[in-house]
Amino acid sequence: MEKIEELKVENLSFSFGFKEILKNINFKLNKGEVVSIVGPSGGGKTTLLHLCAKLLTLEDGKIRNSFNSSSFAFQEARLLPWKNVIDNIALGLRAKNIKKENANDLAKNIALKFGLQIDDFEKFPKDLSGGMKQRVSFARALVLNPSVLFLDEPFSALDIGLKKELQSLLIEEINTNKLSILFITHDLMEAIKLSDEILVLKAEPVGHIVKSFKIDTPREKRDDSFVYEQTAKLLSDEYIINTFELGFK
Numbered sequence: 001m002e003k004i005e006e007l008k009v010e011n012l013s014f015s016f017g018f019k020e021i022l023k024n025i026n027f028k029l030n031k032g033e034v035v036s037i038v039g040p041s042g043g044g045k046t047t048l049l050h051l052c053a054k055l056l057t058l059e060d061g062k063i064r065n066s067f068n069s070s071s072f073a074f075q076e077a078r079l080l081p082w083k084n085v086i087d088n089i090a091l092g093l094r095a096k097n098i099k100k101e102n103a104n105d106l107a108k109n110i111a112l113k114f115g116l117q118i119d120d121f122e123k124f125p126k127d128l129s130g131g132m133k134q135r136v137s138f139a140r141a142l143v144l145n146p147s148v149l150f151l152d153e154p155f156s157a158l159d160i161g162l163k164k165e166l167q168s169l170l171i172e173e174i175n176t177n178k179l180s181i182l183f184i185t186h187d188l189m190e191a192i193k194l195s196d197e198i199l200v201l202k203a204e205p206v207g208h209i210v211k212s213f214k215i216d217t218p219r220e221k222r223d224d225s226f227v228y229e230q231t232a233k234l235l236s237d238e239y240i241i242n243t244f245e246l247g248f249k
């Protein structure tokens, strides 16, 4: 029997010292699906992602992660400045003891897929534009062929063309490899474009999920007008207005 891969969060609460950050969080991420967590700045989204990715230690509640492997991409690319493009991408492969030559071949293939040029391969991060660094960061995360990807606002500093290109590559990974994604953003349009479920995290008085929206329309059919329509619909939802404090005071 095939093992079920999923991430299940139950009754999670978390504090930094005496400051309560998250209270009673529950959700589930299934294989091949995207769950996004949206909410205003400071609501605890990054903290929740870090807990799910085991970058922080859980205090209260349960996180059951049965995905076979995971990787990450963040808002900043976080590349190693002393390594060139290919060595940065191959980092995780080398950590898994894959031979340098094989790791470099895999890294080169995925670099090309992510829109980097052969001329860029030997460059160091200081000589890359912000967009190129983010391409490297995505390539580094996906070269490992992870079952689940944790994303913390990876598109927020990108121009609209690159944003769309990277989103399409992710959609391809979801469709062909059943990649699962837990995704944090404060951009509703991005969330609508990619997600099966959007969880709205409200900061006050303590970070908690106030509402969940499911989107059944296949990702390939979510063109710009679908995304605009759905965004307009969400923006008129009282929970969204309340959570993002969009109402006039």
Ligand SMILES: Nc1ncnc2c1ncn2[C@@H]1O[C@H](COP(=O)(O)OP(=O)(O)OP(=O)(O)O)[C@@H](O)[C@H]1O
Pocket (backbone or CB within 6 Å): 016, 021, 039, 040, 041, 042, 043, 044, 045, 046, 047, 048, 186
């Ligand atoms: N290491 C830490 N020690 C103490 N407090 C922290 C720490 N990291 C975050 N916080 C606090 O936890 C709260 C939630 O922060 P978090 O970064 O998770 O929010 P966020 O929703 O991701 O915000 P943003 O969208 O701005 O990144 C904030 O009040 C922040 O000041």
